[in-house]
Amino acid sequence: MNSFALHAGSMFDGFSLSGPSTVYVSGDRIVRVDRTGALPTDGSQVIDLGRSACLMPGLIDTHVHLAFDAGPDPVTSLASASVSELLVHMRAAARSALLAGVTTVRDLGDPGYLSLTLVEEMSGHPELGPEILAAGPPLTTQGGHCHFFGGEVEGAEALRAAVRERHTRGCAVIKIMASGGHMTPDSVAPHASQYGLADLRVVVDEAHRLGLPVAAHAHGIQAIRDAVEAGVDSLEHVSFLSADGIAPDPDLIDTIVRKGTFVSLTLGLDPAVDLQMSEAKAEFVHALWDIYISLHKYGANVVIGSDAGIGPVKPHNVLPHGVADLARLGVAPLDALISMTSSAARLCRVEGRKGRITAGADADILVVSGNPADDPAAILDVQAVFRAGIRVR
Missing domain, CATH: 2.30.40.10 (Urease, subunit C, domain 1)
Structure with missing residues (x-):
């Protein structure tokens, strides 16, 4: 030994x-x-x-997509790749994260449970990559956000069955698309809800019965409100979007803090990539950062989910840059380190063993x-x- x-x-x-x-x-x-x-x-x-x-x-990234190639059009790349090609890329992505000091990742969306293939491969060879806490295909509505992963499901019984299937296969977390998103243009708008409170409660209750946490992709204010009320463990992105734009809801922030719901802030950008933004995009980013500042200021449980893989500024080794992002939000460096280690371990239910x-x-x-x-x-x-x-x- x-x-x-x-x-x-x-x-x-x-x-x-x-x-x-x-x-x-x-x-x-x-x-x-x-x-x-x-x-x-x-x-x-x-x-x-x-x-x-x-x-x-070792650092913990609470939100990655190993199947996305961090290229200019990762969705098209995903669709055009064979399973064997995707696995080659995913192995390289995992290794890239590990060499940056990221020793645990939550993969919150892949096609065909491919992350579980990597979990099996690495079970006897941990030096190949970080420990992967896989969600499998995220739960989404018909034609909904990230439907191309294959997780389309609607109705209470079908949702329960989908949670049970992921548990049986060995997933470590359930991911549900509570709202629309930015990478699926033919689905509902990012601020619009995909599932209502009743469906979210079905998923949370079944997942918690089986000992699994639930991560909710939630941009829209109503989706955030319903996800918190349903008892999800983490809110991914938590952008406070409405049809009129982006703005914090102080009462909802208070509820998030009071209930202890984790907020997985989407931070970490590769500084070597020239980030060209329109004026409207820049305004959105600044407004989002104000949201994140408010969440931290009022005491939310903050972790960082880099969303690695979704574009050139999000390579799979990008998480450490999130510390500097948090510092710019006014978060003390020590608190930023805690968010990437012990706090993230608590969210991911690997507390004591990781972080x-x-x-x-x-x-x-x-x-x-x-x-x-x-x-x-x-x-x-x-x-x-x-x-x-x-x-x-």
Whole structure:
């Protein structure tokens, strides 16, 4: 069994920052954490990463699409690719995320449960990619948003059956398109609801009965309101759209905070890609950021779902750039790190095993240079990545 000790000048354990620390790993688990700063004296193999290094839990991206190629037209690319071609791309996408320090991802939509194929492939080879928490084809209405994934379903009994099928197949989360979206032009408008409160309750009740969380794609105000009332675990995008534009609803924000619903903010952009926006698009983005600022300000449970794969600015290694985005929203860097680690683990129901450095947790460890609690850019200076105790970078 592979055993070693990692020593570095500082450590963020998923909750707080401490000074020189040593993390002991045996096999795929962390077995001990020493915060005294002392080097091992028990003969352990020591990997001394240096005084400037910071140990962190591997990052968790709460919203990705491994089947999308991050190209200019990912939907067309998806439709034209064979299953074998999609799997080749998805393996590369997963590996790209892992090398950036993203050791767990929630895949919230793919065709034919292909993410579960990767889960099976990687079960004995964790070094190939992050742990994948797959949703399979998202639940959507006939011709609805992302219907091309194959998850069209309507009616209470059919919705219950669809949830049960995903549970039986081994999915870790249920994804439902509560509203329309931007990538399916022939479906309802993004602000319009696709499912009403009664249908959302059916899905939530059945998923929770089976022990699965529910992630609701929700741009529209009414869709957000219904999803929160139905008891979903996370709101994806949460854009507060109406037919008249985008604007926060203070009462609804208060309800989100009071009920403890997670908000998975769509953040993280590749700065190397020239993001050309029309004036109208720029206004939309600024309004959306105001929404996100309000959600954070009033105490919502914030995590980051990059939506990796949906375009050139969203490659599958983009999540770490979300820390800088949160900083621009006024979120302290330490809180941003928590949102990508321990808070995300709580949402994904892998708390204790992921998103923290503690005895018994998975040995998914990111090592960066500098102090990410002071400087958000430090998270981009990756020194090493360990997945299940195996060094992959």
